[in-house]
Amino acid sequence: MDGKPRLLDQVREQIRLKHYSIRTEYVYCEWVKRFIRFHSYRHPEEMGAAEVEAFLSDLAVRKNVSASTQNQALAALLFLYKQVLQLDLPWLGEVVRAKKPSRLPVVLSLAEVQQILAQLDGEIALAANLLYGSGMRLMEVMRLRVKDVDFMRGEILIRDGKGMKDRVTVLPRCLVEPLKTHLTLVKARHNAELKEGRGDVYLPFALERKYPNGPWSWAWQYVFPAAGLSVDPRSGRARRHHLDEKRVQRAFKAAIKRTGIVKLATPHTLRHSFATHLLESGQDIRTVQELLGHADVKTTMIYTHVLNRGGLAVLSPLDRA
Structure with missing residues (x-):
């Protein structure tokens, strides 16, 4: 529990170093918190592809989120592992990205x-x-x-x-x-x-x-x-x-x-x-x-x-x- 605030501070620091917006900072931190909470507060260093897949599947099946929301969550977790924890991701290819439906935009006359x-x-x-x-x-x-x-x-x-x-x-x-x-x-x-x-x-x-x-x-x-x-x-x-x-x-x-x-x-x-x-x-x-x-x-x-x-x-x- 004590490591959770420190980890989020690291996420915020990396986001600010890369000049990401305050909105991205808020969204990424929220996804990291949800990911850790989903896996009973285990540290992300102890987890990998299986845990990421389980989290994303839960979003799609139980929460019924859209493909874009699911991919946003994945982007936040990949940022956490690559930029913050600086871990190699040999399992990255195993993570399946949700396919966005091809939709025509709504247009007004x-x-x-x-x-x-x-x-x-x-x-x-x-x-x-x-x-x-x-x-x-x-x-x-x-x-x-x-x-x-x-x-x-x-x-x-x-x-x-x-x-x-x-x-x-x-x-x-x-x-x-x-x-x-x-x-x-x-x-x-x-x-x-x-x-x-x-x-x-x-x-x-x-x-x-x-x-x-x-x-x-x-x-x-x-x-x-x-x-x-x-x-x-x-x-x-x-x-x-x-x-x-x-x-x-x-x-x-x-x-x-x-x-x-x-x-x-x-x-x-x-x-x-x-x-x-x-x-x-x-x-x-x-x-x-x-x-x-x-x-x-x-x-x-x-x-x-x-x-x-x-x-x-x-x-x-x-x-x-």
């Missing part, structure tokens, strides 16, 4: 997107419009910094996106003025906080040491800051974080309900719709791939399947009758 966006207001509406207008992921919008919005070039620079990659995407022209108005209000609040001796934000990758005044600068502020202060779980400092993504998710769900649309859509569906609608308008698939930040064009190709109408564009014989 242009009319449906307009109906949903019309139900939103304020900063939530602006964030949702950016999701659809730029193809960004929800957390990319939430973590967006003022310095990464280029009004002159009409583009948004996304830093450290999925896979720790930077990319550039489009800033919709119709959002330029609303975004400028929004930032004027954010800046006024930021200036007021500076006068009170606050106004600092989190900087990634030890940039706070490189730029001592960076956390207080306007350039590093979040485009969508939270309404109140919160405690940084790593540093313990009280500062203003970005807008809670759950607010966007709840507002989006309520908006869909009001429109009567029956599709199982989430804010991420706006990203799928962005890609599909670009391809429908004749945009080159390689361009769409770059805007979405896909490493492989095969990932982007899934949207070409969504473009098909009525079973691979076949005219039903009933329509000929």
